[in-house]
Amino acid sequence: MTGSVDRAPQSLRRVFASVALGATLAAGVASAQQVWRVGDPARGASLAAGCAGCHGEHGAAPLPGMPALASQQPEFLMLQLVLMREGLRDVPAMAGTLKGLNDRDLVDIATYYGAARPFRSPPARDPALYARGETLSGAMGCNSCHMGDYSGQRQVPRLVNQREDYLAAALRAYRDDRRSGTDTSMNAVMYKAVDADIAAIAHYLAQRPNDQIR
Ligand code: HEC
Numbered sequence: 001m002t003g004s005v006d007r008a009p010q011s012l013r014r015v016f017a018s019v020a021l022g023a024t025l026a027a028g029v030a031s032a033q034q035v036w037r038v039g040d041p042a043r044g045a046s047l048a049a050g051c052a053g054c055h056g057e058h059g060a061a062p063l064p065g066m067p068a069l070a071s072q073q074p075e076f077l078m079l080q081l082v083l084m085r086e087g088l089r090d091v092p093a094m095a096g097t098l099k100g101l102n103d104r105d106l107v108d109i110a111t112y113y114g115a116a117r118p119f120r121s122p123p124a125r126d127p128a129l130y131a132r133g134e135t136l137s138g139a140m141g142c143n144s145c146h147m148g149d150y151s152g153q154r155q156v157p158r159l160v161n162q163r164e165d166y167l168a169a170a171l172r173a174y175r176d177d178r179r180s181g182t183d184t185s186m187n188a189v190m191y192k193a194v195d196a197d198i199a200a201i202a203h204y205l206a207q208r209p210n211d212q213i214r
C-alpha cells in the first residue's frame with residue numbers, strides 16, 4: 001500500500017509532498033493522523049457549505065447514492081478531492097464544485113469531514129446476506145488494507161459508517177473499470193466479483209457494528 005502514492009500522477013505527488021511537509025513543519029509532529037489534523041476544520045466547514053446539498057449536514061449522507069464523508073480518513077478525502085479537481089476521477093455531479101479551491105482549502109475540507117460525527121446506517125440486518133458478506137470479505141482479504149474493523153488507514157478509505165448503496169455502486173465501478181484511484185488495487189480485488197457477492201459485502205459493511213470510532 002505504501003507504494004501507491006509513488007505511482008500517482010506527478011501533480012498529485014507534488015501536492016502530497018507539499019501538504020505533508022507544510023503540515024509537519026507547522027505542527028512539529030510525525031504521525032500521519034496528527035499531520036492531517038492540522039488543517040483548520042472551521043475554515044473547512046465554511047468552504048464546504050455548498051457540499052451539504054448533496055452530502056448532507058456535516059457529511060452525514062441523507063440522500064441515496066451520495067457517499068457519507070463524515071469520519072472518512074482525511075488523507076483519503078484529500079486525495080480524492082485532488083483527483084476530482086484534476087479530472088482524474090470523473091464525478092459529473094461534482095463538475096465545477098472544486099474549481100478555484102487550492103490545496104490548502106482541500107486539506108481544511110478533508111480535516112473538517114474527517115473529524116465529523118460518523119454516519120450510521122439505519123439497522124436493517126438481513127442475517128443470511130450479512131453472514132455471506134462477512135465470509136466473502138474475509139475470504140477476499142478486504143481487511144488486509146482497510147484494517148480489521150474496516151475503519152481504513154491513510155489513503156485507504158473507511159468502509160464502515162458508509163451507505164450500503166454507495167458501497168455497492170463503488171464496488172461495481174471498480175469491477176467494471178469505471179473507477180480507478182491512485183492505484184489499481186481495487187480493480188484487481190473486484191475483478192470477477194458478481195453482483196450478488198457485491199450486494200452481500202455492501203450489506204455486511206453497512207450493517208456491521210462499529211463502536212471503535214477513532
Ligand atoms: C450535486 C451533488 C454534489 C455536490 C454539490 C457535491 N458532491 Fe461530492 N459527490 C457527489 C456524488 C454523486 C459522489 C459519488 C460519485 C461516485 O459515484 O463515484 C461524490 C463523491 C465525493 C467524494 C468521494 C467520496 C468517496 O467516498 O469516495 C468526496 C470526497 C466529495 N464528493 C466531496 C465533495 C465536496 C467537498 C463538495 C463541496 C465542495 C462536494 N462533494 C459537492 C455529489 C456531489
Ligand code: HEC
Binds near residue numbers: 004141143167181
Ligand atoms: C490491496 C489493498 C486493498 C484491498 C485488498 C482492498 N481494498 Fe478497497 N481500497 C483500497 C484503496 C487503496 C482504495 C482507494 C482507491 C481509490 O483511490 O479509488 C480502496 C477503495 C475502496 C472502496 C471505495 C470507498 C469510497 O468511499 O469511495 C470500497 C467500497 C472498497 N475499497 C471496498 C473493498 C472491499 C469490499 C474489499 C474486499 C473485497 C477491498 N476493498 C479490498 C485498497 C484495498
